[in-house]
Amino acid sequence: MTVDVGICSTDHVNAEVYAALLSELPDANLVGISGESRERVRKQANSVGAAAMSHQELMDAADGVVICSTNAAHKALVDLALRNDVAFLCEKPLATSLATAREIRDRCAESDVVAGMAMPIRYSRPMRRLKEQYEAGAVGELIAVSGVNRGRMPGGWFVDPEQAGGGAVADHTDHIVDIVRWITGEEIEEVYAETTTRFYDIPVEDVNLLSMTLSNGASFIMDGSWSTPQKNSFWGDADVELVGTEETLAADCFGYRYDHVSDTGHGRHTESIYWGADPNNALLRDFVAAIRGESTLAAAATVDDAVRTAAVIEAAYESVERGEPVDVDR
Amino acid sequence: MRQIVAVGPETAVRAHVERYDRFDDAAIAGLVGVSEACADGIGAPRYESVSDALRETDADGVDVCGPGAVHGDALREALDAGVPARCDPPFALDGDAFDGLVSLASDGEGWLTAYSPHRFSRLYDRLRTDVDAGAIGSIGVARIKRTAPFDGAGWNSSYAGISAAADPVDALCAVLAHDADVLEWTFGAVERVFARARSGGRYDHVHAMFAFREGGRATIETTWSDEWTPEPRVDVEYSGNQGRLHFDEHDTLTALRNGGDHGQVAPPGDDCRGGALRAFLERIEGEERPPSAVDPEGPSRAVVAVRRSVAEGRPVTLTEEGSR
Known part of the structure; x- marks a missing residue:
């Protein structure tokens, strides 16, 4: 069908x-x-x-x-x-x-x-492998998490606080917070945020640095800034590193890349091209299978998961206002 | 010829002596903190304390081979005697030790330099030159991620002597201090710090977020193991409103390879640690007392703030007087 x-x-x-x-x-x-x-x-x-x-x-x-x-x-x-x-x-x-x-x-x-x-991102093969290894106990007890999800400033309504709900914090917090929750099974308990506007003349923040704690006590730092230069060879990144008592593991969603240097008379230009399995495609295939009744969409982030990350985003903005760490309203 | 008393754990002392030996205008007057066998091997007298060494020799300077905070007594004895001293940052880990050393240096004849050897590496110098020339515009976010410890020399020679730190957080702060030093050197004074640290099993970890007085932000992440040596890793990225500068461990190791090993290219006297020691000698030889009795104060002040933030779970604002 x-x-x-x-x-x-x-x-x-x-x-x-x-x-x-x-x-x-x-x-x-x-x-x-x-x-x-x-x-x-x-x-x-x-x-x-x-x-x-x-x-x-x-x-x-x-x-x-x-x-x-x-x-x-x-x-x-x-x-x-x-x-x-x-x-x-x-x-x-x-x-x-x-x-x-x-x-x-x-x-x-x-x-x-x-x-x-x-x-x-939950359909990214490196992230799925990282989750398997974590669940198999490869890192031991989790001590610290580090994540990045930077990107180019998208402009348009993304920098309109009414339409977007904020700037880089609203735009680039979900992916890494969600993937860390998914991999570790832990919730975000506390957030301290450092934000500012340094890269562009826009009415919202383009620096998004979050220092968090997980429910098991591990620390979690994330950089979700719009700091990727517009002329960068790749749009951004999505990496997670888990530091444990036994081992340190890291996954790079878009690590499989090659470079293309173009020298055509229109100026030199280098583009970095992702060649790994496309997580967008895997997500959409699962969505279609779920509509057909062949999948429960169990691997995807749910609306409830999105509420959890919305709580982190709200806590981050509150932290900026108060200048101190803020408990996440779970 | 400048006479130097070298203080610290044997590995670090040997690394420093190897560099002084390459300078025409320096000699080792005495050693503190090493075994008799080590002193015999080096060919310099061994003393129980810096005070003893200064009493028995005509030393021109005291070189603490490692983070000064681990050798507070040595620094105090040198400054008490009015003798110039150098160490790696941080020179203190808490406010009382910080204030004590600053007032001791300010009130006496001696002075203290605590630059990270990073400042004397070609790489960091080139990065700073690029930033100064406007290569990235205004700093937005500087990110530094580093895995320690760092056995051997080469680009990691800045970290000699850190394993002497007794506490995991102190060790993490001793590593982080070098990055704090370079950040302040490149982007100006730090206004606010927030940090978290966790220890356990093979690895200890700290992350710190810095807000610069001029407006940019920085993160430093340090993973430490004093038992298990992970693959040395570093990732440094300065993102500004007009571009980005970046390097990682591959950019620092690939100049000379022997199979799977990476060879050191610069002779010891000409590497970053050699540069730091050379600068110390030149400052001793200067006619004038340095304008600041403790130089630089900022990175160690930032480390004191990091420890306070870790302990109290809140951001710490750095003031001129101290870390409140």
């Missing part, structure tokens, strides 16, 4: 990535792309052979959608999907506040619609 899927909103930079991958999946039929910007929606739809639609038209036509809107619009679009019994993956963060994230979670709990987060 082929399932009908769609991209709900083109506001997020990943909409194009997901559309291209869904259009190639054998068990999925990319029926449409919806959004507010008719021109952009038509352009993206044309590029993958799908139809441009309104959000309601897409919900009528699709069995499942990937919600790629601004963060502020997630709640309305999740509501729309739930009302139409349409399965969804939602871009992170789930909401612009912890309270709204909890409302979305509670609304989802009343439905049996397939729901998850569009967060592919």
Whole structure:
């Protein structure tokens, strides 16, 4: 059985990535792309052979959608999907506040619609291997965790605090916090944040440094800054290191890369190209399988997981305001 | 010819003596903290204390081979006697020791230098020159990640003598102090510190977040093992609003290889530790007393703040008077 899927909103930079991958999946039929910007929606739809639609038209036509809107619009679009019994993956963060994230979670709990987060890192093979080794006791007792998820400053609505819920903290905290929770089974207990705006003239923070503790007492430092230069050869990174009493293990989601140096007369340019298995593709395959009833989407980050990271993000912003470590409201 | 009393654990003392031997204007007047056999091997008299050595010799300077905080008595005895001293950072691990040494140096004839040898490496010097020339614009985030200990010489020779630290957090702070020193040297004074440390089994770990007075931020992560030697690792990255500078251990080790081993290229007198000792000698030879009796104070002050932050679980703001 082929399932009908769609991209709900083109506001997020990943909409194009997901559309291209869904259009190639054998068990999925990319029926449409919806959004507010008719021109952009038509352009993206044309590029993958799908139809441009309104959000309601897409919900009528699709069995499942990937919600790629601004963060502020997630709640309305999740509501729309739930009302139409349409399965969804939602871009992170789930909401612009912890309270709204909890409302979305509670609304989802009343439905049996397939729901998850569009967060592919749990499908990264290095991260899955790291989790296997951790669970096998390879590091011994966990002492400390270190993670990075830097990237280029995305601009647009990502730097509008109303639409995004903040800056680099809102944008680049979910992935690493979620993957550490998933690998270790521990929760974040306390957050101290150092943020500032140093790289760009924007109204939100572009430096996102978090010092945390896990429920087992391990320390956890994370750099989620928008510090990757715009001309960097790769978009950013997603690495985790676990320091234990027995061993130190590290995983680099995008470590499998080669360099391409272009020297064509238009100036020299070096691009670093990822050649490993694509975690986005694995996530979307699992989503399609879940719609077909062949998967429980158990590997994906759930809406409840997204509420946990929303609590960390909220604690981080509170820490900045208070200038001290803050307990996470779990 | 400048006469130097060398103090510290044997491995570190030997490393320093090997470098002084290459200088035409330096001689070892005495050794403190080493065995008779070690002293015989080096060919210099051994003394029980720095006070004894200074009483029996005409020493021009006292060289503490390792972090000064581990050899506080030696520093105090040198400064009490009005003799210039050098050590690796940190020269103190708590506020009382810090204040005591600063006032001792300020009130007496002696002075203390506690630069990290990192400052005398071509690599760090080049990075700092690039930053000064505007290569990355204004600093946004500086990240340093380092795995210790560091047996042998080469690019890790900055860390000789650290294994003498008694407590894991002290050892971590002794490693971290070198990075704090380079950060302050490159990006200016640190205003605020927050740090966490954990110890257990084979590994100990500290992470520290620094806020510079000029606005940028930095993180230092140090993983330490005094029993198990992990693969030496370092990752240094300075990200600014106009670019990024980065190096890791591969960039420091690949100049000379012998099978799986990496060879040292610079002769000992010309490596970063040699440079630090050369600078000490030149400062002794200077006509004028250095403008600051303790130079630099900032990195050790930052380390005191790191320890306080670890102990109290809160950010610590550095003031001119101390770490509050």
